[in-house]
Amino acid sequence: MSAWIWGVGTSNFGRQTDKLPAELAWEALQEALADADVAHVDAAFVGTVFGSLGVAQRALLGVGLAGIPIVTVENACASGSTALHEAHQAILSGRYERVIALGVEHLTSLFAGPIASDPTDREQATGLLFPGIYAMSASRYMYEHDATAEDLAAVAVKNSRHGALNPRAQRRRALSVEEVLGSRMIAEPLTLFQCAGLSDAAAAAVLGPTRRGSRDVALRASALRSGTSWDHTSRHVWGYDVVRDTARDAYDAAGIEPSDADVLEVHDAFTIGELVTVEALGVDAEGAAPAAVAAGEHSLGGKTPVNPSGGLLSRGHPLGATGVAQLAELVWQLRGEADQRQVADARIGLLETMGGGTAGLDGNACVVAVLQAG
Amino acid sequence: MSAWIWGVGTSNFGRQTDKLPAELAWEALQEALADADVAHVDAAFVGTVFGSLGVAQRALLGVGLAGIPIVTVENACASGSTALHEAHQAILSGRYERVIALGVEHLTSLFAGPIASDPTDREQATGLLFPGIYAMSASRYMYEHDATAEDLAAVAVKNSRHGALNPRAQRRRALSVEEVLGSRMIAEPLTLFQCAGLSDAAAAAVLGPTRRGSRDVALRASALRSGTSWDHTSRHVWGYDVVRDTARDAYDAAGIEPSDADVLEVHDAFTIGELVTVEALGVDAEGAAPAAVAAGEHSLGGKTPVNPSGGLLSRGHPLGATGVAQLAELVWQLRGEADQRQVADARIGLLETMGGGTAGLDGNACVVAVLQAG
Numbered sequence: 001m002s003a004w005i006w007g008v009g010t011s012n013f014g015r016q017t018d019k020l021p022a023e024l025a026w027e028a029l030q031e032a033l034a035d036a037d038v039a040h041v042d043a044a045f046v047g048t049v050f051g052s053l054g055v056a057q058r059a060l061l062g063v064g065l066a067g068i069p070i071v072t073v074e075n076a077c078a079s080g081s082t083a084l085h086e087a088h089q090a091i092l093s094g095r096y097e098r099v100i101a102l103g104v105e106h107l108t109s110l111f112a113g114p115i116a117s118d119p120t121d122r123e124q125a126t127g128l129l130f131p132g133i134y135a136m137s138a139s140r141y142m143y144e145h146d147a148t149a150e151d152l153a154a155v156a157v158k159n160s161r162h163g164a165l166n167p168r169a170q171r172r173r174a175l176s177v178e179e180v181l182g183s184r185m186i187a188e189p190l191t192l193f194q195c196a197g198l199s200d201a202a203a204a205a206v207l208g209p210t211r212r213g214s215r216d217v218a219l220r221a222s223a224l225r226s227g228t229s230w231d232h233t234s235r236h237v238w239g240y241d242v243v244r245d246t247a248r249d250a251y252d253a254a255g256i257e258p259s260d261a262d263v264l265e266v267h268d269a270f271t272i273g274e275l276v277t278v279e280a281l282g283v284d285a286e287g288a289a290p291a292a293v294a295a296g297e298h299s300l301g302g303k304t305p306v307n308p309s310g311g312l313l314s315r316g317h318p319l320g321a322t323g324v325a326q327l328a329e330l331v332w333q334l335r336g337e338a339d340q341r342q343v344a345d346a347r348i349g350l351l352e353t354m355g356g357g358t359a360g361l362d363g364n365a366c367v368v369a370v371l372q373a374g
Numbered sequence: 375m376s377a378w379i380w381g382v383g384t385s386n387f388g389r390q391t392d393k394l395p396a397e398l399a400w401e402a403l404q405e406a407l408a409d410a411d412v413a414h415v416d417a418a419f420v421g422t423v424f425g426s427l428g429v430a431q432r433a434l435l436g437v438g439l440a441g442i443p444i445v446t447v448e449n450a451c452a453s454g455s456t457a458l459h460e461a462h463q464a465i466l467s468g469r470y471e472r473v474i475a476l477g478v479e480h481l482t483s484l485f486a487g488p489i490a491s492d493p494t495d496r497e498q499a500t501g502l503l504f505p506g507i508y509a510m511s512a513s514r515y516m517y518e519h520d521a522t523a524e525d526l527a528a529v530a531v532k533n534s535r536h537g538a539l540n541p542r543a544q545r546r547r548a549l550s551v552e553e554v555l556g557s558r559m560i561a562e563p564l565t566l567f568q569c570a571g572l573s574d575a576a577a578a579a580v581l582g583p584t585r586r587g588s589r590d591v592a593l594r595a596s597a598l599r600s601g602t603s604w605d606h607t608s609r610h611v612w613g614y615d616v617v618r619d620t621a622r623d624a625y626d627a628a629g630i631e632p633s634d635a636d637v638l639e640v641h642d643a644f645t646i647g648e649l650v651t652v653e654a655l656g657v658d659a660e661g662a663a664p665a666a667v668a669a670g671e672h673s674l675g676g677k678t679p680v681n682p683s684g685g686l687l688s689r690g691h692p693l694g695a696t697g698v699a700q701l702a703e704l705v706w707q708l709r710g711e712a713d714q715r716q717v718a719d720a721r722i723g724l725l726e727t728m729g730g731g732t733a734g735l736d737g738n739a740c741v742v743a744v745l746q747a748g
Binding site: 052060061073074076095226227 | 441460467601
């Protein structure tokens with residue numbers, strides 16, 4: 001038994017205060033259902049972090065899918081990819097024949113500035129919110145690997161060039177290293193353009209158990225883990241271990257090695273995240289990611305393009321929608337439908353999302369999935 | 375393949391501002407793990423509606439269960455029973471061998487009065503919050519079936535008598551009809567003591583695929599549906615149809631009829647909810663529930679006791695924890711461990727939770743489960 005992606009769809013990404021969350025979901029769902037050429041599904045798994053009560057039901061009602069079992073899942077930034085993982089498992093077990101994975105988030109209606117801290121989280125109460133956690137990771141990484149501020153900025157520059165080619169991206173302007181480093185300091189060494197902004201969007205996918213044609217993309221494997229206690233004495237920065245271990249689960253299930261990957265969509269909520277992640281995934285050796293970025297290996301046209309969509313930094317990071325949006329980009333890439341962003345001869349795609357990480361946890365959740373052209 | 379409940383546990387129910395949500399979860403988890411006599415599980419499904427980012431991970435970290443796949447699910451008032459349903463399906467499919475279903479909610483730290491309305495829900499924006507929706511149901515039910523205000527109040531009286539016998543209940547005082555009807559009017563005809571209050575609590579269960587001894591309780595079936603568009607022209611009040619249809623799925627899967635049920639834990643967030651639900655479940659004929667309550671049939675010692683725990687009205691309604699708390703009560707009943715609340719010779723237990731219902735939906739979600747003594 002395997003699972004296939006029959007169709008994908010997304011809304012635009014960015015500040016969309018004129019639209020309700022369910023309206024963004026309708027755009028994604030309508031595109032995915034038309035792409036899959038199906039009108040009915042058996043169940044839906046819906047990823048959202050801050051989505052309000054019933055948003056999933058209102059979204060599915062609007063496309064004629066009321067009444068089916070709907071399970072809304074939350075796993076921090078990995079909520080959308082957790083919805084994908086649960087949909088995948090439901091297909092593999094034969095529980096359902098056709099399943100929707102939907103992600104939806106409307107952050108600009110909830111937060112005026114950065115996402116607020118949780119008063120019941122004693123670590124966050126000290127000021128250690130996500131920019132701070134990632135800034136500590138960046139400082140440690142720079143110390144361990146002699147990396148520079150320019151190495152970090154180069155990730156934002158690369159992804160901004162990719163995002164400029166994506167008509168649905170939130171940030172569509174190619175940035176220079178000087179612009180990235182010259183933008184406002186958020187949490188040293190991370191400047192504004194090294195942090196994903198608030199975003200509103202939805203993304204959807206239809207999964208089924210059979211291959212119906214050459215446009216279907218195989219979901220070879222997906223794996224989910226939660227972080228263990230963060231080992232502060234480790235040489236690895238925060239989040240490395242959970243990504244490495246989850247990736248190993250996914251590679252083993254799919255029977256691939258990281259060198260098999262032709263294109264990646266990974267979690268770059270902050271620039272340092274992409275550097276740590278491509279190393280934890282085994283695509284680059286430890287400490288080697290900055291040189292790979294500098295050599296253009298992860299750019300469109302390079303050896304292993306990473307985040308051709310623009311990534312979370314440029315396409316946007318609507319938390320619950322992100323994982324499914326990563327999936328949509330990989331499906332378009334593996335079908336050869338990615339227009340100006342197309343990675344030549346892409347056969348194997350890797351998806352990675354790492355969510356949260358509070359109260360000393362090495363990430364709340366990580367999902368890694370392996371996609372293959374049909 | 376079937377599934378068995380190996381152990382259950384809960385915290386106390388009520389206003390617990392001195393405890394963090396994860397601390398309540400630790401109490402429930404520690405009791406459930408000790409009851410099941412297991413130290414490790416393969417995965418956890420966690421129900422919460424308003425729980426903050428990472429609450430599930432912090433809860434499981436605290437009992438030595440970090441690192442396993444954790445999926446937090448939301449389905450309005452059916453969040454806990456959806457976690458149970460997903461855990462059940464994971465056992466049935468052989469995906470995992472041992473699974474935790476956890477529910478946790480800490481409402482008093484989030485809301486000072488009633489649960490706030492959702493600004494993106496256009497129906498709620500008109501003032502149609504849950505007390506209003508249930509009040510409309512109550513008025514319609516009274517009209518259709520010549521029921522009286524006293525018939526509604528009798529449900530609160532019965533459940534308060536049950537709750538008075540439950541050492542963990544939020545409201546532990548037996549109420550009279552006069553007290554119920556004399557309490558403050560919330561949404562006519564529903565008075566204060568006919569509405570579940572804000573509650574903080576957690577509940578947990580350990581599920582496995584084998585029967586290990588006579589204390590294990592079989593989970594014979596569980597079913598999940600989402601509401602379709604509310605048919606305002608139906609003779610049935612809001613929520614009836616989704617409960618009836620979900621129950622039919624569960625009965626068919628378990629091979630039982632409603633008359634087989636010895637004890638029920640059902641969704642009585644408001645008094646009218648219990649009357650409509652026992653009819654939709656087929657335990658009473660349409661319009662016959664008030665007479666059954668008046669005759670003592672649903673009281674402890676009666677033919678078919680309903681909500682021996684005190685129900686949502688008296689044990690308490692910590693949204694995401696509710697479904698798993700209902701499960702815990704049924705497990706204690708079916709083991710013969712319910713002390714003063716014990717239903718004699720209870721062999722088959724029914725669990726029902728109906729969550730949400732906004733934007734014209736006949737309920738966001740409904741879960742019905744069938745339990746049987748081992």
